[in-house]
Amino acid sequence: MFHWRSxxxxxxxxxxxxxxxTDRSAGRGTGPYAGLNLGGHVGDDPAAVEANRxxxxxxVGVPRDHLVLMNQVHGSDVAEVSGPPTGASPPVDAVVTRTTGLALGVLVADCVPVLLHDREAGVxxxxxxxxxxxxxxIVGRAVDxxxxxGAETIVATVGPSVCGRCYEVPADMAAAAAAVSASSAARSWTGTPAIDVAAGVVEQLVSTSVAVQWIPGCTRETSSLYSYRRDGVTGRFAGVVSLPQEARR
Incomplete structure (x- = not known):
């Protein structure tokens, strides 16, 4: 079920x-969604997605309704959550909490999942x-x-995403990204303009005095992870961070 866990x-x-x-193992998805697809908006059987969730x-040791997922919209809004969500998931791209017993999740299939924590402050x-x-x-807004x-000593764990060599884009798009984060400038396997989104994210995290742990893996090059860039129709894997109410060993 997990590509990496700590x-x-x-x-x-x-x-x-x-x-x-997470990775693609241990789930109920079939066909292009084979494995632990957690995305409910990609065409998979809703019952299979719910079983996977x-x-x-x-x-991760929480009731199903304490697993908080977002309605991700590629924006820069952040929501604070203090309990199980009621109704539709918030249309945001970051969620934060200091409430124990919740698990916060981000769904991806090439984008960069970032998990943030301050162990001492419990955020x-x-x-x-x-x-x-x-x-x-979005990264700086989430840190803020x-x-x-109350977080002071924040650590970011950056998960697998599509690497710069595999994310070929038009030259003007690459230039616009590099103007924001110079570290995102990349070249594809064939030498064309590309973007390393994760490198740009890491640059932004470091600029806000956040320590970084970067988990290796390119989604397009790793068959055990979902990749939209590789497959088109596919599922979503998750990054999850939680403050369990009781320590589990």
Whole structure:
């Protein structure tokens, strides 16, 4: 179920922060969605998607309704959540909380999933950073929202995404991204203009004094991860961060 997972002790609280990025294994999806597809907007059987979401919630130790997902819109809005959502998911690209017992999730299939945490303050966040989000500053807005909740020492875990060599774009699009984050400038496998969104995201995180842990993996080059750029019709994997109410070992 997990491409990568970690449990971190919270300083002085006796609790933990749990972080993870899922993969395609252990799910009920079939065809182009084979595996643990968590995306409900990609054409997969809704019952299979819901079963996969229930399995993920159980794996991270929260009730299904405590798994908070976003209606991601490639924007720069951030929502603070303090309990299980009621009604439709918020149309935002980052969520933050200091409430224990919630798991915050970001769904991707090439975009950059970013998990944020301050272990001492007990504040966490999940960010969806595609090219539009990176250029519009979603990362910095999420960091600001966490600091508004009392976070001081924030660490970002950046998950797998499409690499710069695999994200060929028109020259003007590459130039616009590089004007925002110079580190995003890249060249494709064939030498054409490209964007390394994750490198741009990491640059932005470092510029806000956030420590970074970067999990390796290019979605287009890794068959165990969903990739829209590689497959077109496909599922979504997740980055998940939580503050369990009780430490689990």
């Amino acid at each position: 449990t971190l002790d919270r300083t002085g609280s006796g609790g933990v922060v749990e972080l993870g990025f 229930e399995a993920l919630a159980a794996a 966490v966040g999940a960010v969806h950073a595609g090219r539009p989000g990176m250029t519009s500053g 929202a966490m600091r508004d909740l």
